[in-house]
Amino acid sequence: MPTPIHDPHYAPGGPLKRLPLRKAAVMFVAAVCLCLCGLLYLQLEQSRRYDLSLAEVASSNLTRAMAQQAQDTFLSADLVMTSLVDWIQADGFGVVRNPRLQRTFARRVQALEQLHGLFLFDKNGQWVVTSFDDLPRRGGVADRDYFKFHQQNPTLLAHIGPAIRSRQNGEWIIPISRRVNDQHGEFQGVLLAGIKLAYFDQFFKSFSLDDNGVMFLALSDGTLLARRPFEEARIGESLAHGDIFQKYLPHASFGNGMIRSVVDNVIRLYGYRQLDAYPLVVAAATPKETILRGWYANAYQSSVIVALVVLGVGLFGWVFVLQVRNGELIEADLRTAQERLEVIATHDSLTGLANRRLFERALDIEFARGARQQSSLSLIMLDIDFFKRYNDTYGHVAGDQCLAEVARAVKSCCHRKSDLAVRYGGEEFAVLLPDTDIHGAFTIAEQIRHSVKDKHIIHSGAPSGSLTVSLGCYAFIPEDGDSVEVFIERADAALYQAKNFGRNRTVVVSMEGSPEVVVHSEVC
Incomplete structure (x- = not known):
């Protein structure tokens, strides 16, 4: 087809070239959808971090309360034993003094609800006096770890050992003990206070915690003393290889950490704290899923709303692009028709030459x-x-x-x-x-x-x-x-x-x- 002569000032493809509307519409719709998704992501991520930060604060407060309670519990028992040890070392014990000691032991146990009992053993590990009316008929405690510790170490500081069953009545107790010396500083025996394990079990239950939440009290070497939920088989097991004792405690005496449990594979936010006065560690853990339960619900609702908005924008964009495409096709047809009319107007129909x-x-x-x-x-x-x-x-x-x-x-x-x-x-x-x-x-x-x-x-x-x-x-x-x-x-x-x-x-x-x-x- 012959090419008509156009206005010389018209320059197709020049700097004033027409913007491709359909491509611009697609890019605009895509940009709007991406912006909506990006804003949703930023809002949800900010909300998630906020919920986790609140959970960390709550976890820190909980472990602080646990640490304070544990320290008060052992400190009360320790103060009772300190006064009794001073009395025994000054006056000694024997057939004449033992009835008075027994009454004193009983009054002290009645005053402190966490105490299971008070027990005095001689240098051979035999029963001398207890807070109970009758002495056990079974053998002594020379085989117990706490007794061996005081027998072999001259320290007069309190010693807390792993949880044991009392030979008085079989109840689980946490032993806190002190060495008793004679007037010449020689080993004379051991005074023991038994802290009820049930006392900590009741204390742990007083907190509102998820069913999959965990609380425990352990020695600083990782030996488990008390735990919620209570599992008798796990009393005394070692937690020394866990992340708290391996990764966190060596760097800070208290803090928080998101840890996956090796027992049930559940990710929990752990708060931990080491006691200042005693070699004890407390920790409380809340499942990450529980912490973010409200966030998940909000994220689902927000995602559905944004998805509907994106779908609506996409549908309107699709219709708009179709209209633009149809408009471009019509415009192309009109342009072709115009070019044909121009050729007809400027060329001879018989010869095809210019007119x-x-x-x-x-x-x-x-x-x-x-x-x-x-x-x-x-x-x-x-x-x-x-x-x-x-x-x-x-x-x-x-x-x-x-x-x-x-x-x-x-x-x-x-x-x-x-x-x-x-x-x-x-x-x-x-x-x-x-x-x-x-x-x-x-x-x-x-x-x-x-x-x-x-x-x-x-x-x-x-x-x-x-x-x-x-x-x-x-x-x-x-x-x-x-x-x-x-x-x-x-x-x-x-x-x-x-x-x-x-x-x-x-x-x-x-x-x-x-x-x-x-x-x-x-x-x-």
């Missing part, structure tokens, strides 16, 4: 450009010889075919995009040649003349028996004020000179408008 309307537009453009650049502009006017006779002889249908063949011959000799072949009217044609001097125009004119002749179109009405054309050429350098009409008239004058000189030839007109050269290959 006079496009020719006049091209002349205005090339005149202005030639004047700016001082370049030569040429025009070839040509006419089919004896065409009326051809129509009369062969009919109008054959005449139209003849015009189309001549147009093809003319078009084939226009080798540049800037060359414009025109059907000027009837059997008359024109060729506008920018940047071409008179010699170039003459050369192309001769190519056209020979191209038509070489087609050997039979024309019985012509002297030569075949179809020929006559051509006139004119060239000049346009200047401001030059007339387009004069330019056409001079080329047209050259054409009439060619006809007057016998047709089937090319005539070149000089700058002044007079015939300069007449060329023909055959005499008509």
